Amino acid sequence: MSHLIVEQPVADAEWLARYIVRKEHVRRDGTVKPDPFIPFKYVELSVTRHLTLTEQQIWDIGERVASQTHHTQLQGRGDTEASAYVRQRLRVIAAPEEQNPNHANVIDWPADKQAQKEIALEIVKHVCYKAKPITTS
Amino acid sequence: MTLAMLESPQLSYGAVPTRGASTEARYIEKQSEEGRRRLREAHSIGLGVYRAFEELFVVARECGTQNWDGYGAQAVQEETSRQAHHFLEALPLGIPVPTVGAEADGHLTLEWYKNPARVLSVSISPNGMLYYAALIGTSKRSGTEPFLGEVPEDILHIIRRVFSA
Numbered sequence: 001m002s003h004l005i006v007e008q009p010v011a012d013a014e015w016l017a018r019y020i021v022r023k024e025h026v027r028r029d030g031t032v033k034p035d036p037f038i039p040f041k042y043v044e045l046s047v048t049r050h051l052t053l054t055e056q057q058i059w060d061i062g063e064r065v066a067s068q069t070h071h072t073q074l075q076g077r078g079d080t081e082a083s084a085y086v087r088q089r090l091r092v093i094a095a096p097e098e099q100n101p102n103h104a105n106v107i108d109w110p111a112d113k114q115a116q117k118e119i120a121l122e123i124v125k126h127v128c129y130k131a132k133p134i135t136t137s
Numbered sequence: 138m139t140l141a142m143l144e145s146p147q148l149s150y151g152a153v154p155t156r157g158a159s160t161e162a163r164y165i166e167k168q169s170e171e172g173r174r175r176l177r178e179a180h181s182i183g184l185g186v187y188r189a190f191e192e193l194f195v196v197a198r199e200c201g202t203q204n205w206d207g208y209g210a211q212a213v214q215e216e217t218s219r220q221a222h223h224f225l226e227a228l229p230l231g232i233p234v235p236t237v238g239a240e241a242d243g244h245l246t247l248e249w250y251k252n253p254a255r256v257l258s259v260s261i262s263p264n265g266m267l268y269y270a271a272l273i274g275t276s277k278r279s280g281t282e283p284f285l286g287e288v289p290e291d292i293l294h295i296i297r298r299v300f301s302a
Contacts, residue, residue: 021206024196024238033238033248034258034270036206040241046208065207071199113242114279117258117270125253 005051006101010092012083016047016104019062020129021072032078032127034120038113045106047092050079053102059132061100076131084126088119185234189225192237193218193245200239211243216263220284221245224261227288232296235259244268255299259292271295 010016018036020026025036039045048061058077066074082092090108097103109116197218204210221237224247228234235247244260257271261284269292270279282289 019207022196022200022239024192024236027236027250029252031253033236033246035238035240035246035248038240038242038260040211041209068207069205070202072205112281113244113260113268114270114281117260117268118277118279121256121258121270121272 006049006096007094010049010082010094010104012081012086014082014092015050015079016082016085016092017050017058017062017077017079018045018047018127019065019077020075021066021069023075026075026129026131030129032124032129034117034124036078037120037123037127038116039106039109043107043109043111045109047104047106048100049094049102049104051102061102062132064099074132076129078124078127078129080123080127084123088122090119186225186228189234189237189247190222193221193225196237196239197221197245200243205239206241208241210239210241213239213243213245214263217243217245217261220263220265221247221261223286224259224267224284224288227286229288229293232288232293233300249296249299251299257292257295257299267292269295271299273298 020032020036022036025033027033037045048058050058053061059074062074062077066072085092085106090106092104092106095103095105109119197213197215199205200210200213201215203212205212225235233249235249238246238248240246240260244262247259247261249257254272254274257269257278260268262268265284267282267284267289268280269282271277273295278295280291282291
């Protein structure tokens with residue numbers, strides 16, 4: 001992907017993925033808990049911009065994230081438009097990394113935990129969970 | 138009658154702390170624990186809590202190493218797991234059983250969920266602080282409380298509201 005594209009500001013209508021490695025973070029009805037949307041450790045939340053990535057490329061990045069854990073495998077991803085964060089008075093900024101040029105950070109979170117939880121509960125109302133397709137691993 | 142008894146805050150899923158150290162106090166504690174155990178066995182309403190203890194065990198174990206989420210998460214400490222265990226034990230019988238999760242800062246979470254607009258999430262820290270947030274229709278509640286062996290009344294009230302409509 002061209003660096004010119006990934007360095008562009010994140011638009012409100014852009015789709016962002018947050019990878020999920022714990023099955024407990026997905027509720028029985030297929031919605032996602034707020035747990036994986038709590039920022040840590042710099043009071044920011046890592047997400048991946050879909051931009052022009054193919055589905056396979058989005059899953060490949062997820063596999064790389066999950067491969068850094070010891071016990072768990074990629075379960076799926078929570079997709080949401082950047083506007084879901086912006087409505088909570090957060091900002092999404094492009095933060096390309098060598099391994100993931102589409103990396104972005106959700107910033108401007110309040111420092112206190114109870115406020116973070118309140119925001120995360122609102123965000124997950126707009127998250128669409130996609131389970132990892134069986135064919136990707 | 139039985140359901141009314143199960144709603145009693147005097148009955149919990151596990152041992153509530155006793156404040157007495159005398160032989161009599163210990164005897165009473167043992168008897169009441171035995172009573173609770175029998176009630177749990179006798180009523181399916183209490184059985185779900187075993188699933189929560191099991192979930193807690195698995196989550197605490199599998200999130201007990203650094204970076205368990207691939208994003209740099211803090212390991213869940215043994216003390217956090219102990220606090221969460223005590224919290225589950227202290228839930229009054231008749232209160233719906235939560236599901237268990239973990240957050241990147243190493244806190245364990247308990248969630249009472251009816252739908253995306255009626256939900257309570259409680260985070261438990263290793264030092265026994267409870268951070269909670271809830272959506273109850275159009276209203277929101279959040280707060281921070283220390284866990285001192287009994288589930289704070291505020292949290293019990295919110296759980297009941299989540300499931301009331």
